[in-house]
Amino acid sequence: MLCITPAMAFCTDDPNMRNEWLTVGSARNLHGSSAQRPQTARLLGENLALWTGPDGLPVCHGPQGPLAVRQHCGYLWVCCGSTPTRPLFVLPESTDPARRLVDCGGIGVATSGLRVVENFLDMGHFPFVHAGTLGQLPHTEVLPYRVEIDPHSDEILATGCQFYQPRASASADTGLMAQYRYRVMQPLCAALYKSSPGRPGAQDVIALMVQPLDEENAIAHCLLVYFEDQLSDAALISFQQAIFGQDKPILENQRPRRLPLDGPLETHMRCDLASVTYRRWLKGRGMVFGVHAPTAAAP
Amino acid sequence: MISLYDYELSGNCYKVRLLLHWLGLEYTRIPVDFHPGREHQSPAFLDTVNPLGQLPVLQDGDFRLRDAQAILVYLASQYDTDQYWYPSDARVRGNITLWLTVAEQLNHTAAAARLQRSFGYAGDSAACQQGANAVLRQLDDQLAEQHFQGRHWLAAEHPTIADIACFPYSALAGEAGLDLIGFPALRQWIDAMRHQPGFITMPGILAVRFAKMLT
Numbered sequence: 001m002l003c004i005t006p007a008m009a010f011c012t013d014d015p016n017m018r019n020e021w022l023t024v025g026s027a028r029n030l031h032g033s034s035a036q037r038p039q040t041a042r043l044l045g046e047n048l049a050l051w052t053g054p055d056g057l058p059v060c061h062g063p064q065g066p067l068a069v070r071q072h073c074g075y076l077w078v079c080c081g082s083t084p085t086r087p088l089f090v091l092p093e094s095t096d097p098a099r100r101l102v103d104c105g106g107i108g109v110a111t112s113g114l115r116v117v118e119n120f121l122d123m124g125h126f127p128f129v130h131a132g133t134l135g136q137l138p139h140t141e142v143l144p145y146r147v148e149i150d151p152h153s154d155e156i157l158a159t160g161c162q163f164y165q166p167r168a169s170a171s172a173d174t175g176l177m178a179q180y181r182y183r184v185m186q187p188l189c190a191a192l193y194k195s196s197p198g199r200p201g202a203q204d205v206i207a208l209m210v211q212p213l214d215e216e217n218a219i220a221h222c223l224l225v226y227f228e229d230q231l232s233d234a235a236l237i238s239f240q241q242a243i244f245g246q247d248k249p250i251l252e253n254q255r256p257r258r259l260p261l262d263g264p265l266e267t268h269m270r271c272d273l274a275s276v277t278y279r280r281w282l283k284g285r286g287m288v289f290g291v292h293a294p295t296a297a298a299p
Numbered sequence: 300m301i302s303l304y305d306y307e308l309s310g311n312c313y314k315v316r317l318l319l320h321w322l323g324l325e326y327t328r329i330p331v332d333f334h335p336g337r338e339h340q341s342p343a344f345l346d347t348v349n350p351l352g353q354l355p356v357l358q359d360g361d362f363r364l365r366d367a368q369a370i371l372v373y374l375a376s377q378y379d380t381d382q383y384w385y386p387s388d389a390r391v392r393g394n395i396t397l398w399l400t401v402a403e404q405l406n407h408t409a410a411a412a413r414l415q416r417s418f419g420y421a422g423d424s425a426a427c428q429q430g431a432n433a434v435l436r437q438l439d440d441q442l443a444e445q446h447f448q449g450r451h452w453l454a455a456e457h458p459t460i461a462d463i464a465c466f467p468y469s470a471l472a473g474e475a476g477l478d479l480i481g482f483p484a485l486r487q488w489i490d491a492m493r494h495q496p497g498f499i500t501m502p503g504i505l506a507v508r509f510a511k512m513l514t
Contacts, residue, residue, distance in 0.1 A: 028335075107334075243502075
């Protein structure tokens, strides 16, 4: 048992983070770990120790003792509070034997994790930031799409999205109107469903799972759940990391680093419907962590 | 036939891609799963590609070469018939070699800090950043000195492999948590590099066209 000393563990009391399953990265990282030689991971301002227990299940200790931990979709998920308020999201495609799962690795990004998720939902930046792959000037128009909140799961669903993409994936060799569908399952977890190259009607899945280090630093983990069976893992990872590597400087230059949920700091357009819904959805949950708190206006 | 063992987000791989592109050389890219797979440390890679477990590695016919700076020297010597990128003048070559070693110092400082912040590597990030600032200061001083003499490049009247070697981790300083506000000559030089005809970028270094739209 670990010694309990700090009066206040973790950098937030926001139940949206404390009572939530949060990822600390790929379960593969625990290979070779033990209670004597644990892996460390940072979450909500604290260092966690993780290892594989004698029963083969993951074990996690935080600054004040054991924490709930489980494995899901090949990643480790930790709850830093007493009870997770909601179950972990479901990703049925991840157990489809016709698909392969490719962990693209975590990449650190110096901004609020909420901004990373919001950027993931945004199609408007494709032709500017991802020119030559996910978009191409002058094809800048974001056609109307629908956004709703599923009354049962409380997930955000954006459907009917389409965008001209010169090279929509690592295996694409011609431009196409890519069909997209988004899910936001948790404040820091979203998934993108997009046309699978060479498989009419089928959709590949890209899941984004953000590990919040603190309010202004995160690690973005990306999982591919693909039908693709030609390219190597290295080729798929290379394509995906190039995309995120282009997003990273944009994200790190956004000010404020924390996401404003309302107010005059940022202006939205119709193409931002998914982002607007995401911010309202966060506000409805009383999200505080990683959120920009406006200072009171001068009298 | 040239092949490059390559990692998209590596500044050292990028500098080789940049020179290959400027020399108009066709090559095959062999993507290596540096992160998260650590393929460059796998037994297969160590046994058959590079026992030091580093990227990039160049294969040109039966000739194999590791180390980005060495690869720049080789490619320019072998394929740049105009001797633009690696002039034969003794003084210029002396200076180029000096800045190639400075590029290696950036690997141990700025590139290391970036690995820690972006890829979760262990290490003393603050010490690496402090070291990086000292190296960037050398570059800024040299470029300011050159500027007063009407020149804009590290070792010659025009860009050479010295500039290519030092460029990536200078331009990626933000990802290492460094601020270039105190290095005005360096910032001007980064901008000049990005405006060179035929310049190609890498993730993390903004394309000129896009940067113009932001301002």
